[in-house]
Amino acid sequence: MVYGFLTLGCLGAGALAGPTIGGSLWRFTHRNQVDLIDEKEREFLSRIAKNRVDVSLQTATAPVPDYYGERIGSLHQYRQWLRDQNKYRRKVVLPEKED
Structure with a gap:
């Protein structure tokens, strides 16, 4: 029982600390590329x-x-996101007339 709780505790600590330590380690080892990636992300x-x-x-x-573009993972998905945004904008701003 105690080992189970300790295992879950280590799993939780690793899940919380892993991305932080891994991200810091990656940024340290790829210092020359970090500025380019950050610039692309800002753009x-x-x-x-x-x-x-x-x-x-x-x-x-x-x-x-x-709204935040969270589902964009590729250029194709970005273009689809743009189309969806424009479609919504047209639908709301220029409603269709009913005959």
Whole structure:
């Protein structure tokens, strides 16, 4: 019973400390590439902020699709995200007329 709790404690500590230590170690070993990666990430996040739909346009029945761009993992997904944002923007700002 005690060994089970100790095992779970070590597992939890490793899960919490592992990414921090691993990330710091990676940044230390790849110092020459870190600035380039950080610059690309800042540029990407600024593009996300520039192209996302205004949150004041959302309603309870039609929330903004993926506001923070959390599901973007590739160029294809980024382009799909842009299309979804524009589609939502057109739907909310220019509603279709019913005949």
